[in-house]
Amino acid sequence: MGIGSPAPAPETSPGNAVGDMTGTRAASATSHGGGHATSTGLDTWKLGFWIFLGSETLFFGSLISTYMVYKHESIVGPHPPEVLNIPLTSISTFVLLMSSLAMVIALDAVQRGMRRSALFWIMAVVLLGGGFLGFQAYEFTHFYHVGLTLETNLFGSTFFILTGFHGAHVSVGVMWLLILWLDAWRGRLGPHNALRLEIAGLYWHFVDIVWIAIFTLIYLIE
Amino acid sequence: MATEPGGTASPSHGDTHEGGHATVGTYVLIGVILTIITAVEVAVFYIPALAGVLVPVLITLSATKFVIVVLFYMHLRYDHPIFSRVFFGPMMLALFVVISLILLFKYLPRFDPY
Numbered sequence: 189m190g191i192g193s194p195a196p197a198p199e200t201s202p203g204n205a206v207g208d209m210t211g212t213r214a215a216s217a218t219s220h221g222g223g224h225a226t227s228t229g230l231d232t233w234k235l236g237f238w239i240f241l242g243s244e245t246l247f248f249g250s251l252i253s254t255y256m257v258y259k260h261e262s263i264v265g266p267h268p269p270e271v272l273n274i275p276l277t278s279i280s281t282f283v284l285l286m287s288s289l290a291m292v293i294a295l296d297a298v299q300r301g302m303r304r305s306a307l308f309w310i311m312a313v314v315l316l317g318g319g320f321l322g323f324q325a326y327e328f329t330h331f332y333h334v335g336l337t338l339e340t341n342l343f344g345s346t347f348f349i350l351t352g353f354h355g356a357h358v359s360v361g362v363m364w365l366l367i368l369w370l371d372a373w374r375g376r377l378g379p380h381n382a383l384r385l386e387i388a389g390l391y392w393h394f395v396d397i398v399w400i401a402i403f404t405l406i407y408l409i410e
Numbered sequence: 411m412a413t414e415p416g417g418t419a420s421p422s423h424g425d426t427h428e429g430g431h432a433t434v435g436t437y438v439l440i441g442v443i444l445t446i447i448t449a450v451e452v453a454v455f456y457i458p459a460l461a462g463v464l465v466p467v468l469i470t471l472s473a474t475k476f477v478i479v480v481l482f483y484m485h486l487r488y489d490h491p492i493f494s495r496v497f498f499g500p501m502m503l504a505l506f507v508v509i510s511l512i513l514l515f516k517y518l519p520r521f522d523p524y
Contacts, residue, residue, distance in 0.1 A: 230490055238493045242500035249504030253511040278452045282445060289441035292483050296434055386485075393484045397476050404472035408455045409465055 237387050241394050248398050251353060252405060255346040262341035271331055272407055280323035281403045284358075287316035288396045291389045299382045303372065310369045310385070313392065317362040324355045347406065354402060357395045364388050432482055440482050447475050 226232055259268075294309030328348070331337075336344045368385055371377040377385065432440075451471050454460050460467065481487040486494050 228492070230492065235492065235496065238496045242497045245497070245501040245504040246507070249501075249508050253508040256508065256512050257515040274452065274455060278448065281448055285444050285448065286441065288479060288483050289437060289444075292432075292437045293434055296437070390484055393479055396483075397479050400472055400475045400479070404451065404468050408451060408468050 231383065233387060234383065234390075237390055241390065244394060244398075248350075248354075248401075251346075251350045252401065255350050255406060258342040258346050262343045264341050266331075266334055266336045266340070266343075268343055268347075268406075269410060271334055271336055273327065273330070274407060276323065276327065277403065277407050280320050281399065283316050283323070284320045284396055284399050287313050287320065288393050290316060291392050295382065295385050295389050298372070298377060298385050299379055301379045303375070303378070306372050306377070307369065310365055310372060314362055314365050314369060317358055317365070317392075321355060321358055321362070324351065324358075328352075350406070351402065354395070354398055357391075357398070361388070361392050361395055364391065432488075436482070440478060444475055444478060447471050 228235065290309050290312040294306055294313060297303075297305035297309055331344075336347075338345055338348045365388060368377060368388055371384075451468055454464065454467050454471075480497075486497070
């Protein structure tokens with residue numbers, strides 16, 4: 189359907205009842221053919237979330253460019269080659285990539301109504317995300333012990349701001365997914381409102397692609 | 411690619427199930443591809459002979475991973491094109507800002523009034 193096409197008629201199923209905001213948002217336009225009356229024919233939550241992710245690219249773009257501009261400008265050490273641990277970060281990158289795989293499998297399970305599988309895979313994403321945060325906490329602690337803090341030099345300031353904001357995003361994602369796991373456990377997350385997990389998944393994958401850029405630009409390119 | 415109400419596009423590919431998204435098998439295959447690309451990135455980093463082409467190779471591999479995740483895991487390959495536009499539009503602007511700032515501060519001659 190084109191943007192200018194007439195919007196489909198609102199659904200009147202119980203799961204999409206007026207007043208049930210959660211159900212309305214989620215069931216109104218899941219990726220499996222739902223739809224509610226909007227001028228575009230698209231789900232407003234999903235469209236709005238994609239616009240939000242677009243703005244997030246500008247946010248992280250500014251942080252990455254700040255890091256790149258001040259790269260090699262630190263007067264005192266430690267400098268990046270002295271402290272960055274490529275093998276360890278490669279493992280944490282792999283962990284985050286696998287969490288994205290678990291995320292899409294979890295979404296598939298929810299859309300198919302496979303509750304036990306959904307519970308397993310959502311928890312897998314939470315644990316893998318937690319694992320990534322553990323790697324980051326270890327890295328930050330190690331940097332602190334070798335004398336690199338937010339105030340030490342330009343590298344420390346830009347590195348901690350960039351990776352810290354990314355870690356904060358991962359933390360938000362982990363908490364969001366824990367809430368969705370609890371909803372799935374209580375039987376409140378299923379094919380009728382799978383859009384809730386789909387939007388959380390978009391956020392999670394975005395965090396993943398930001399790390400793809402960070403891993404290359406900050407860790408691998410000296 | 412036909413588009414359904416609700417913003418879902420229906421590709422005519424055999425690797426999708428109802429609703430236009432990839433199957434779990436496709437997701438796992440993509441996960442394997444992403445892992446291999448990451449391993450190649452790290453290997454390239456440690457090969458001294460490739461030091462001269464390190465930056466373009468790493469950026470190409472990274473961009474490949476980025477596009478794969480966005481198209482398949484974020485479903486932009488299957489969803490309505492407007493989602494791609496509202497995401498890639500700002501992303502291109504961000505890319506322009508990053509490249510401009512790097513060129514301005516790192517490569518262009520600095521203006522020194524004294």
